[in-house]
Amino acid sequence: MDADEGLVALGFTEVEARVYCELLKGAPATGYRLAQALGKAPPSIYQALASLEHKGAVLVEEGEPRSFRPVPPDEVLTALQRGFDTRRREAADALRKLHAPVQDDRIYHLKSHAQVMERARAMIAGATERLLFDLFPPPLAALAPALTEASARRVSVVGLVYDEPPKAPFASVRSSSADFVRERWPGAQLTLVVDAREFLVALLTPDGTGVKQAIWSDSVYLSCLQHSGLAAEIQLSAPPSARARMARSFSLINSSPPGLRQLVGRQPRSSSKRGDTP
Known part of the structure; x- marks a missing residue:
């Protein structure tokens, strides 16, 4: 240019x-x-x-x-940036007054890399209690700052990675099948489940810059299923000494995230016998 x-x-x-x-x-x-x-x-x-x-x-x-x-x-570029920031705030205020979020339990397809990443960042920013992830290296690098901010807000964050776990304030576990998956998987995986209320599943191009397929939904039923499955996979990949703690902190029933409470309408009862329940 x-x-x-x-x-x-x-x-x-x-x-x-x-x-x-x-x-x-x-x-x-x-x-x-x-x-x-x-x-x-x-x-x-x-x-x-x-x-x-x-x-x-x-x-x-x-x-x-x-x-x-x-x-x-x-000086010109600084003035342009300030003008843009002012107009952006004014537009955001006006749009916010028009927007009335409605949960509709549908599944939506996302088509562009920018749309996927902005949705991911918005989900992370909106997390309140539990956030699970499954991230290949490219999306992990892109989302690590947002995950760090969520952890600083005392959101419990844990996920699967496919390289050495990064030194970060959030918890991560190297997938037990990392070598096989990185060799055979047809792209860079990006999965987020936030509060068991919404989830994003995306298959990016191997370099993480394009989108092969991506879906998002705020169905609490489907989000609870995604949370349960991902929590179980994280638990199985964790060192044996950490599995009981992972089960207590992140399994669907034991951790009782907001989506589950919304789905069942009450606080689920857990017992010590459910320590290994996903």
Whole structure:
């Protein structure tokens, strides 16, 4: 991407981008000189200069004729970022007033990598009690900061990994079948189960940058099943000395996450005999 394209991507028109870049090459300059250098009609150049002045990207020296000087790029980019942040907050407030979340128990297909990762981060940010994961190295690297933040909020986080467990505040267990799965699995796995209320299952491309298939659902019934199965797999892969603790902390019945409480309508009773129940 060249400088002109970069500015257009940030909201400049093509003429504005070319005028600003021309000023960076040699300033001050008059509108007439800029029109000659860029091969554009003077009216379009003066219109672009007026817009750039409004955006805070050029300084105007009054005189006859007027001349123009570019504001340094770092200042322009900082101003653009602040403007974007302000507009983003305003849009978020307006959209939040319109949005009324409704649990519908359906399964939705996600098509893009960006959509999968943003959904994953939103799920992690919304976790309140229990979060289980099954992550290949690429999605693990991308989501580790969010998992760390969840752990700092005292969410109990544990999951399967397929390399050496990372040094992190959340718990992770190397899958007992890691070597086989990494060799034969047709992509990078990403599975999240949050509070047994919602789950995300995605098969990414091997490098983790594309999506082969991905589904998300807020069905508490299906989420409880996902939680139970993943908790059992984590428990089986854990060292024998840690299995009882894993069962107490993360098995569906013993840990009683919010989704299970919502599903059954009461606090499930557990007993010491259920210590190995997934």
